[in-house]
Amino acid sequence: MEAPAPDHLLKLGTGFWASKVLLSAVEFELFTVLAEGPQTLAAISSRLGLHPRAARDFLDALVALNCLERNDGHYANTPSTELFLDKNKSTYIGGLLEMANARLYGFWGNLTTALRTGEPQSEASRGGEDPFKVLYSDPDRLRNFLRAMTGISRGANMAIARQFPWNDYKTVVDVGTAQGDLVVHVALANPDLQGTGFDLPPVGPVFEEYVTANGLAGRVRFNPGSFFDDPIPKGDVVMMGHILHDWDLETKNMLIRKAYDAIPAGGALLVYESIIDDDRSQNAFGLLMSLNMLIETPGGFDYTGADCIGWMKEAGFRDARVEHLVGPESMVIGFK
Amino acid sequence: MEAPAPDHLLKLGTGFWASKVLLSAVEFELFTVLAEGPQTLAAISSRLGLHPRAARDFLDALVALNCLERNDGHYANTPSTELFLDKNKSTYIGGLLEMANARLYGFWGNLTTALRTGEPQSEASRGGEDPFKVLYSDPDRLRNFLRAMTGISRGANMAIARQFPWNDYKTVVDVGTAQGDLVVHVALANPDLQGTGFDLPPVGPVFEEYVTANGLAGRVRFNPGSFFDDPIPKGDVVMMGHILHDWDLETKNMLIRKAYDAIPAGGALLVYESIIDDDRSQNAFGLLMSLNMLIETPGGFDYTGADCIGWMKEAGFRDARVEHLVGPESMVIGFK
Numbered sequence: 010m011e012a013p014a015p016d017h018l019l020k021l022g023t024g025f026w027a028s029k030v031l032l033s034a035v036e037f038e039l040f041t042v043l044a045e046g047p048q049t050l051a052a053i054s055s056r057l058g059l060h061p062r063a064a065r066d067f068l069d070a071l072v073a074l075n076c077l078e079r080n081d082g083h084y085a086n087t088p089s090t091e092l093f094l095d096k097n098k099s100t101y102i103g104g105l106l107e108m109a110n111a112r113l114y115g116f117w118g119n120l121t122t123a124l125r126t127g128e129p130q131s132e133a134s135r136g137g138e139d140p141f142k143v144l145y146s147d148p149d150r151l152r153n154f155l156r157a158m159t160g161i162s163r164g165a166n167m168a169i170a171r172q173f174p175w176n177d178y179k180t181v182v183d184v185g186t187a188q189g190d191l192v193v194h195v196a197l198a199n200p201d202l203q204g205t206g207f208d209l210p211p212v213g214p215v216f217e218e219y220v221t222a223n224g225l226a227g228r229v230r231f232n233p234g235s236f237f238d239d240p241i242p243k244g245d246v247v248m249m250g251h252i253l254h255d256w257d258l259e260t261k262n263m264l265i266r267k268a269y270d271a272i273p274a275g276g277a278l279l280v281y282e283s284i285i286d287d288d289r290s291q292n293a294f295g296l297l298m299s300l301n302m303l304i305e306t307p308g309g310f311d312y313t314g315a316d317c318i319g320w321m322k323e324a325g326f327r328d329a330r331v332e333h334l335v336g337p338e339s340m341v342i343g344f345k
Numbered sequence: 346m347e348a349p350a351p352d353h354l355l356k357l358g359t360g361f362w363a364s365k366v367l368l369s370a371v372e373f374e375l376f377t378v379l380a381e382g383p384q385t386l387a388a389i390s391s392r393l394g395l396h397p398r399a400a401r402d403f404l405d406a407l408v409a410l411n412c413l414e415r416n417d418g419h420y421a422n423t424p425s426t427e428l429f430l431d432k433n434k435s436t437y438i439g440g441l442l443e444m445a446n447a448r449l450y451g452f453w454g455n456l457t458t459a460l461r462t463g464e465p466q467s468e469a470s471r472g473g474e475d476p477f478k479v480l481y482s483d484p485d486r487l488r489n490f491l492r493a494m495t496g497i498s499r500g501a502n503m504a505i506a507r508q509f510p511w512n513d514y515k516t517v518v519d520v521g522t523a524q525g526d527l528v529v530h531v532a533l534a535n536p537d538l539q540g541t542g543f544d545l546p547p548v549g550p551v552f553e554e555y556v557t558a559n560g561l562a563g564r565v566r567f568n569p570g571s572f573f574d575d576p577i578p579k580g581d582v583v584m585m586g587h588i589l590h591d592w593d594l595e596t597k598n599m600l601i602r603k604a605y606d607a608i609p610a611g612g613a614l615l616v617y618e619s620i621i622d623d624d625r626s627q628n629a630f631g632l633l634m635s636l637n638m639l640i641e642t643p644g645g646f647d648y649t650g651a652d653c654i655g656w657m658k659e660a661g662f663r664d665a666r667v668e669h670l671v672g673p674e675s676m677v678i679g680f681k
């Protein structure tokens with residue numbers, strides 16, 4: 010066996026350096042600026058207002074982190090930052106990183122307190138208000154959150170559009186649809202499918218705009234409502250992406266029962282997020298996301314595929330299975 | 346070419362989650378507790394005061410991050426966390442992580458401001474006081490800092506003890522010696538060498554204790570002084586580990602000239618830290634460390650091997666070369 014070296018621990022422990030560099034670059038809209046074309050250190054510094062002491066290390070650190078390229082003194086986006094971090098492209102996923110920068114980085118500074126108390130460290134900690142109420146009451150913050158959700162979901166959404174046996178079904182309802190990225194990609198890949206996005210009324214305009222931009226205004230519609238107060242709209246397939254982990258066990262079970270009631274015999278419930286592996290030892294991102302729910306929400310937590318299959322069977326589903334999507338994301342499908 | 350995927354960007358942008366989990370684990374002294382032997386979730390929760398909502402995700406995240414092992418419901422240190430993060434072992438490197446947790450994580454939250462202003466965001470920003478004066482005025486904070494420096498230096502120190510041609514020299518002076526880990530490892534590997542640690546007077550007791558614990562009290566001694574106000578003590582080899590990057594260019598050049606004056610013809614100056622590659626595109630840690638100097642100090646910055654060789658030649662050294670040590674660390678050796 011190789012002698013243990015401390016490098017792994019030092020790199021992990023100072024990992025917030027690299028993370029914050031990317032988050033600040035998104036805050037400066039650096040990648041959006043560079044989507045106009047490669048630029049020199051001087052031009053970028055002047056455009057973004059970077060101080061001479063800091064600018065070169067900042068940009069070169071982004072080169073070393075594979076977020077920029079540098080050729081002949083000109084900095085340019087990588088293919089990945091060009092596609093995913095230019096605000097002017099529909100493929101922009103920076104919303105999550107904007108939210109991480111503006112909110113989560115600071116909240117996570119209180120992780121030790123959260124671990125001791127079990128209490129959230131977000132806006133929700135101030136008087137224990139429902140964090141979604143806070144979020145939905147401010148249109149700018151809401152739009153930012155909805156874009157963030159698109160950011161974290163895009164890769165999985167495209168995998169679901171490909172992998173799920175859509176030919177067996179005619180209608181699909183996306184619960185907690187946000188911008189509608191999941192139902193949009195499913196509908197784009199399956200021209201015979203009718204889609205519905207279900208979310209709180211303030212989400213409507215953001216959803217409609219996104220659906221129209223994707224040319225699906227006739228086939229994908231918005232159904233306003235609350236999954237607490239209203240039944241889930243009926244459909245052959247009900248989808249919940251990054252919804253269940255926000256809530257405590259009682260609410261999770263309530264939502265699964267409502268989904269069961271919304272689908273016909275032969276229909277399916279598709280739940281997806283960073284499903285933790287059953288041994289709880291491999292999917293670091295899923296486990297960290299669960300701690301993020303601790304930081305963010307009064308009762309939310311992530312869970313394993315076995316956990317979710319158990320809840321589905323309790324609700325009456327005849328069969329259920331887990332299928333990997335991309336990266337840390339998997340879906341659990343329950344068949345009625 | 347593979348289509349770009351956003352996973353890399355999302356993982357990097359949320360990298361502070363994993364980082365903060367390790368930092369909080371060090372704060373809880375989890376690895377020191379587990380050095381007593383493997384323990385159950387319940388036992389650890391009770392010992393550390395972890396809330397039931399948070400404890401399991403926290404520990405399992407550490408398993409998935411390769412910082413803990415879990416067998417039959419008992420959590421245990423990995424070989425690496427057992428050796429490097431148990432406070433009761435001399436191999437403890439957690440000082441840096443304690444400092445990162447208590448100070449740097451919060452300061453880095455203001456990275457965007459630092460990039461705009463070029464101003465430090467540490468204690469040094471409050472009235473622009475010398476950060477080292479602040480540090481050295483509080484014995485507890487000083488001891489924590491000195492242990493932190495040992496933590497970040499250990500691997501490189503052992504490589505220097507092996508790699509440098511010590512047989513050619515009789516005396517070595519370590520400038521800014523802190524706990525003395527570098528001169529201790531050099532002396533342990535080279536029984537004929539006489540060592541001197543040079544640092545401010547408050548460092549003396551911490552240094553003497555460390556040298557004595559390593560059985561070198563007769564051969565390695567402390568020389569109190571300031572490299573601003575005093576000459577560097579004379580020796581065949583002068584070493585500066587993680588010193589030059591703390592200071593602006595003028596001070597860097599002054600220190601290299603003082604080292605030149607301290608060594609005889611045929612002697613050598615050994616400078617080491619996270620030397621940036623000459624293309625400034627590979628050593629991400631070195632570039633991030635330079636941004637850490639922006640956050641921490643009024644004028645510090647890291648630099649490439651070519652930069653350092655240039656400064657050495659200006660000071661009169663006849664020859665100089667760069668040699669890689671471990672991970673992001675390299676040494677630059679100047680020959681007089």
